[in-house]
Every structure is written in C-alpha cells, then in structure tokens.
Amino acid sequence: MESSQFFAISSIAYILAMVAYIAYLVFKSSTVGIVATTITTTGFISQTIAFFIRGKEFYDIGQMGIMRAIPLTNLYESLIFFVWCLILGYLIIEWKYKNRSFGAFVTPIAGMALAFIDITGMSKAIQPLIPALQSNWLLAHVTLSFIAYATFALSFATAIMYLAVTSEGKKSGAYIFWTATLGIFLVVLIAMGLDFFVAGEHLDEHGHMVKSGLFRATFKNASGGVAALSYLAALGFMFIMWKYGYVFKKIIGSFSISGEMLDDLTYKCIAIGFPIFTLGGLIFGAIWADQAWGKYWSWDPKETWSLITWFVYAFYLHARFMRGWRGKRIAMVAAIGFVSTVFTYLGVNLLLSGLHAYGGV
Amino acid sequence: MVDKKENQNIIDRIWSLFSSVTLAVINFSAISLTSIVGTIIEQQAEPERNIKLLSKFFGDSAPTVYKMLDTLGFTDMFRSWWFITLLFIFAANLIICSIDRLPAIWKVAKEPIKPIPPDRFNSMPIKREIVLKMRLDNAKNIVEAGMKKIGFASNQHEENELQFYAEKGRYSRLGVYVTHFSIIIILIGAVAGIFLGFNGSLNLLEGTTSAVAYSFGTAKEIPLGFEIRCDDFDVSFYDNSDTPRAFRSKLAIIENGKEVLKKEIEVNTPLRYKGITFYQSSYNFSSNKDALFLFTMTPNNGKQEDIQFGFDEPFKISGTNVTGKVADFSPALGMDESGKLFTYANLMNNPAVFIEFSEGGKVVHKQWILKRYQETWKTPYGIAVFKDLWGVQATGLQVRKDPGVWIVYLGCLIMGIGLYAAFFMSHSRIWVRLVSDKNNTKVYFAASANKNKISLEQKIDKLIKSFGG
C-alpha cells in the first residue's frame, strides 16, 4: 500500500473520532467513549505507518540519505505532522487524566487541519528538496516547531474549556470571549466542511494551492446572495453560541473536570511548548537562516510572527506572577497565543509574503 | 514596594518601574502589536508597493495614510528610533529586574536544606505516615537506602529524634534568571554585529578574482583584506528535471599572491576565512566572449582527448580534415509545441551548443549537442561529450562579517540551559522522621517541590510501597 492510502484512513478516522467524541460528550455513554478512543488510536497507528512509508518513498526519490528523507518539507507534510503530534499529545492526556471529554475539543482541531489540506488543494506530491532546505538545522527547526504548535493547540482547547467552566453571566468579558472564540472556530470548521462537500470540484488538478478554494461554498461564494447569507448565518450562529454557551458549561461540568485542573493543564502544555518553541522555533530557525542565507535574523514576516507568538506566551508565563491576572485573564492570553500560532503557521504563508521559501504555496 | 510611593524619590520610582513584571508585559504587548504592522507594511520597499496595498483598505486616501505611516517610521520600523527604544526599555527592564531580585533568589539557591521541627511536617504540601514493624536501627538503614534509590542522598540529623533530609535540583531555581541573562547576552551579540560587522554581496564570474565586496544598499566597496577567486560554478538538477538539487561554487582564497585555501561551497555550507563568511546565495548568467567550451572528443578511429575552444575558435577533429565551430548556444534549450527551439531559462538548466562542422571551407554537417542528453553526443566524426561551458556563470555570494554571532550563539546555548532548568527541573525536598514506638518504628514523610509535585508524590508512594508499609 502507498502512504496516501494510510493517510486517507487516518484522516477518515480522525473525522469519525471527532463525531464520536462529541457524541460521547452529549450522551455520556462509556461505550461511545471507548469507540472514540479506539477510532483515534487506529487513526494514529495508520498515520504513523503512513509517515514511515512516505519517508521510504522520499528516500527513493532524493537518494540523499535518511536525514534528507524525513517527510517534513512542505505545508502539506507539516500539517500532517502537526495533526500527528496533536493526537499523540491528546492520547497521552486522555490516558493520564482518565478523561475523554477533551477529545471533543481536540479532534475538531485535527479535523480542521485535515479539511484545510483538501479544500485548499495544496500539493500532496513528494517534492525533491531544493538546496536551501537540505539542512539538519531546518529539520530540527521544523520538527520541534510542530511539536510546540501541537502543545499550544492542546493548551488552546483546555483554556477555552477553562473559560467555559469558570465564566459567570452572559455579560462578563470572559464569557463573551470564549463563546466568540469557539463560535468563530466552529463557523470556520463548518464553512470548511461545506467547502469539502460542496466546492470539491474547484480543486486545481495541477496540485497548486487554490487560495480561493477556502470558503468558496460560503463567504466567498460566486453568488453574492449566498455569500451574504453565509455572513448572516455565521452571525446567527455566533449569537446562538453566546445565548446557549452555558449548556457547554453544564456538559463539561458534569464530567468532573474542575477549573483548577484545566488551568493546570493549560499551564503544563505551555510550559512544555514554550521551551521547545524557543529552542526549535526561534533558535534553530535562526541558526538555519544563518547557514543558508547568511543572516540569523532579518525581521521577515515569518520570523517576526514567531517572535510575536513567543511574546504572547512570555506574556502568559509572566502574567501568572502579576496581581489579579490568574485565572480567566491568562486563559484568554493562552487562547490568543494559539491564534497567533496559527497565523504564524498559515497566515503568513497565505496572507503575507516573505522570503521564507519554506512552506511556500 | 508600591505602597510607599509618597516617600520614594524619582530614582527609586524609576527603579521600581523598571524592575516590575507589569512593565515587561506592557512592553511585550507594545513590541508585538507594532510588529504586526511591520509584517503587513512591506519594509524598506518602494512607496508604490505599499500604497497599492493600502489602497485596498483605504481607497483614495491611501497616499495620505502612507505618508503618515512613513513619517511614523512604519515603512522601516525595525530600524526606527521608537522600536529601538522599545528594545532598549526591554533590555533595561530585564537587567534591572534581575539585579533587583537576584540577592533573594541567590540566597534560596545557596541555602542547603535544613532539618525541620516535627510540627512543620503537618504543613508540608506532601505528607505521609507509615509504621514499620521493626526496630529503629533496622528501619533507619532501610529508609536511608530507599531514599538513595530514588536519588536523594540523605543527610542525617539526630537531636531528640532521628531525621533524614535530602534535596534535589536546588540550583534549578536559578533557571529563570539564567534565561533572562541569556536574552541580554543575545542582545549584546546582536549589537556587536551591527557595529563591528558588515553585510555585503559579491558577484564573481568564473575565473575572476576580487579583493572587495559591495555593501547592501549603498553598494560601497568593502575591502576584504585578501582576494577571493571563483574557479567554477555549477548547478545540478534532479534527474534532468528543472528542480535544482545543488548550487556549488569552487572558491579559492589568495593572500599575498599565494593560494591559501580552496573550498567548494553550497547553500547551507558556507566558507569562512578570517572572520568573513561567504554564502552561496544566487547566480547569474552573462554572455562572455572569453568563455570556453569544454568537450571530451573521441574521434571515430582515434584516441579520446579533452578539448576546449572559445565562441569564435574553430577546433580540429584529430585524424580528419574536419573542423567544428560554435554557431549557437543556449543555456536552457527547450522546444515549444510547434517544434521551435527556444531558451527557457537563464540558468544552465539544459545547456546546448549548435556546432557546424566544415571540410575544405564548406559546411558539411550541423548538429545540436546537449549536455544532458547522451543521444545528442554522437556525431558523424565521433563522440563529442559536452562537459561544460566555463566562464559564463557568475556565482552570487553573500559576504558577511559578524563578530557578534558567536556571542548570540553562546546566548542561545545559555537560554537552552536556562529554559531546561526553569521548566524541566524542579527543586524537590524530602524530610523523613523516624520515631521509635515499642518494637515498631513510626515513619513520617514530608516533601515539597516547586514544580511537578505529582511526580515527587508518586516517587514517595512507590518508596513507601517498597517498604511494605
């Protein structure tokens, strides 16, 4: 079998797992929970196999040794690796905390990343390494960055859950923040799901990124009416989120997850992710840039956004030492940190231009 | 600190402002928010580019908005006075904050663990109590060995009762400060690089030598202190495709007329000499009358020989009366759908040379010979292997001197150590009291850890289990 088949199995598994975890959250049936875990684990194993097969395929094409055959060289492969790390991190948490309810928050992030790959139609082909990418520093940089991104994604999930559990009253800032953030997240997820089913034929067969593929079915629809309707529906959805957000709170509350535990988990994820990001994302990236371009820091958009993300998490770590900042406020900082991470990762490539060849689409 | 504001003089106030974490996070926000603008507005770009970008958001008033942003320095913001000021405040904040807190933290880090009075056992974050069915002497040995096994070499204290106490990772408390210190080192290295180094470029045609580089932007000559020569430049491609696999330059360093160093560089493997680094960064193709075609010719019934010739220079095929002459050349010969030939790139993607063979002044045969395609090497007069066209490619080198880079790397190393200590190590302490109770021994455990309390707790529980308690 080829790697793409195993990747396909894992993608389907993660999307099914997302449904299963949400069903588990709603129905609280332990059978459903076990099914969800089994599906996720199957997907994870399949993806691990796929990763190795793709490495082998890569090795055969490049003929440059094992270190140049690690499939982490373009946006597609990095997204896949991100999902792999995220699921691994999640499975560890599920096993350590004996609690499955996080799954409903984590698997949608994985589902979103996978849907994003297909909707945008980014190239899945194995591309030979151009000279600038033939570097061990780059390899270490990319690997560690995505491990860090995955821990940040987990901290995002727990921070939002924390806010859901602890916020009181519909007018409080924390409540509005978490319902709005989760609302936008779900709107994007649903819009991407619609793209996936409705606008599939807009994919570019040449394997090139079609920027307009994203939101083709909704906000960027060719028909102005549909687009306007999509915005209205999104607003409506956000309103419903705000109005009935407390239901979430009840559901999560019924799983005996305390706010304290969520706060602690958020901190732990960031406490692992921050040093890894510093070392891998910033330092190794700088060393690579120095070797390849002769400059360890040039303030290009990708570097600058990494620095912004780093500062947001530094803010998080320091705010814990400031009076009145524990709890809800720093959970919001953690959530913003992940938004900044996503922008560093995708926004810079899709929206801003830079000299970074890596992940160029 | 804050409460005594009335009696503070101005210096004290500035000191307490600069030693506060609040200023630090305000500064993080300021740097981040302004940096966002700096990634949207293209830096150091032609005004038109940014005005075009701005007109998407501001329509007709884009030029005005641009002017405003330009005045505020946002078009070259990472060099603007106010951004440098923010970084300066950042550094001052870190330094003053560290000086302010170091004595206290140093005391904690230096102070070894001490035995604690029995009543404090109850107020410790981790506490356990067991009874060992043995006399104190035996219990003592078992407990001491057990502590050692989980990595805590115990001290012993005996006054009214026996107490063991041990600690691990005390110095990890300094991790945060090491991290902060490393940031200062990195900033020093960066500043050293800006003031003591240079950044330039150099285009070297194959076969030529230069004693200077040209600084970016101003194109001013920078003397290197030695000479550098490019012997060859070469691009290789993946399996005859147009995806480059490697860019290589053969460079030689010449000092006082003597060749002192030869090295082949690639992207990601630069050449360093006397503090100056040469990076493979680009390439150029320039037609050059002095260029040489390098061929290996095997005439039909003759010996193989290497030959070289220029554009206007006929060459003889040994053993015959035939001469060849270059009539045309393309660095990247391609064919369009109608079969017409054209040059599709200015890199040596697919070098091809068109040779006219003549005998007695009359052209008798014409043929394209392509470097990549073996089929085209066969001619009526023998095999002509097209090896290279030498002297038309120029390697684009980035030339940099940065004496601060090692300081920056040292800072990065220190940061790695500091972060490891701050996040992955903890200062954990254990106290154990042993109290004789008839033939049994009561054992009280107390422990604390500044990080990862759960793991210490699990260790202690495992230890207790191993005592069979």
Ligand code: HEM
């Ligand atoms: C972006 C630059 C900075 C980084 C990466 C950084 C990193 C850190 C880290 C990792 C911690 C430990 C947090 C934890 O254990 O949860 C910390 C704590 C701290 N930082 Fe920073 N820091 C930075 C800048 C600053 C600045 C400018 C100040 C100046 C006030 C500062 C003051 C402090 C203080 C007071 C603590 C608390 C130490 C303690 O009580 O344990 N930091 N910092």
